[in-house]
Amino acid sequence: MKLLSSLSFMNPAAIRRNLVMVKRYADQTTDLSNFSALQRLQHFPDSVFKEPDRHQRVKDSEVSALTPLLAGIMGGEFPPSFSTISDADCKAYIGRAVAGERHWNQLFPEDFTCYEELVRYVIYAYRDTYSGGSVSNAIGWIWLSPQADWTIEEYSENIIHEYTHNVLFLEEMVNTLFSVSASVMAEPENRVVSAIRRVPRFFDQTYHAAAVAIVLAEFAISGGRLKDARLLVHGLLPSLDAMKEKRALMTDNGYTLLLEMISRGLALYEEVSKSADSQAWQLEGVPA
Template identity: 30%
Template sequence: MYSLVGAREIMQNLVVLTSAEGATPHTFPELRRAYRALLLATPRRELGEDPSFVGDGDELAELVRGFDLPQRQGDGATPAPAWRLEKAVSGWRHLRQQDEALGTIAATVVGTVFVTGADWAGSMSDHKHIGTVWLMPGRSWHMAEVTEAYVHELTHTLLFLDERRYGHFLPGSANVRVRSAIRQDDREYPGVVHSMLVAAELLDWRVRHHIPDEACRRLHGPTAALRMRAAEAHEQIVAEDRRHNLLTPRMRELVERAGHTLYAPAQA
């Protein structure tokens, strides 16, 4: 989303969504307060720059109960080890240092990051819990990979918000299955569209920040392979939309813009 439409349009989405529930916010602090009161799944208690990082206690147990976590051994509310929580915090700070505009957006739309002691690595967000991110850095992850996990989940979050404003998918889209750009498994069409847009965002991030494969290949794979998988997913998405009319004009526009990201570098 960020590389496709820019920070200004993303913030305009927030203004429109918060205005639909009451008075239009006219300053950035007003916008942040309105967003957190009306749209954030887990409201923040204060207007700090960073999200709440939760790694233990009753709050962690509550987040785990409410989040649709993958069913894997150890996914319960086991307290996060100190090294994992430290990686989550450091990755967030690195994101904000690397890109000031994206960091400001992240600080606005993400209210809670929770980390558990589960025995696997990855990340997750959910449209039912906008602004909450489950982040699970691996012990061997480089800082670039922790940051990519945030870019990944932030892209989902911004898409959830954009969909609230415009709508993204037409009836019947969930009945179509295509291959994912990230996991490479057969998934419902809307999920694959999200995965392709996430891949396009990650590719743009890597190019802009000159990130080598050795710094980021554990989480999303080498850049060339990620680009190939994303391009294949893009082709399927476009073909199925032409066949069945699955996308709204807004999402069709986003898919088209992502195609420029995926194909233009290879043609240069």
């Protein structure tokens, strides 16, 4: 069966092995949910929502209970621009997001099933300049702040984007990726230009961005959107090359996975280059 990504840490079997280890760490039996095991370890809010659905609008009455989680998942502090989304707008967003999930499921059912096993909640609330997020101390949560004109495919992409972050957070929890603290990775000399935002970011953020760029490029290629894939790959390769020079910041596992991402990034470059000459890259806004 075809999988969403060829990266080893994105393989559903690897993710499920990590979830088994989480349950062992949490001293929970295998019949209890992955979410309850993660909650025991990470102490994020539970039992906030009355309905069992994965997709949840954050209501005014729930903001207080969710404030620590919202602050983390929205960038590290509770944003002044935060607001809840109207029920009518959120119903429309959730309808499109569920359609985006169906689109993903049709293409890569094994990965989608693993997503269902890992991600318990997709929550909806607004903050300016952000379209969504995830955070390392709340694995199993995704936050979205959709734009009104998002297509079904864009919902798929945004959910897959945040799912990839969750997978890497899980990998870091179980097997470790980084050998230094978050504050060290945030120091100016350890910042690297991100494959997604194209600006210097903390080392761990850039590492995550590279993984996301690869997975989204693979997803774009599967849908025949080679222009989108080329744009992602163009930002990816310089970022991977710069990270390679900062070996001391990574564990052996983190460095091994980086080398895997470099290999996959080069293969993606070859794949998207076959279908476009230098003029086509320039017309798409990608320097040849």
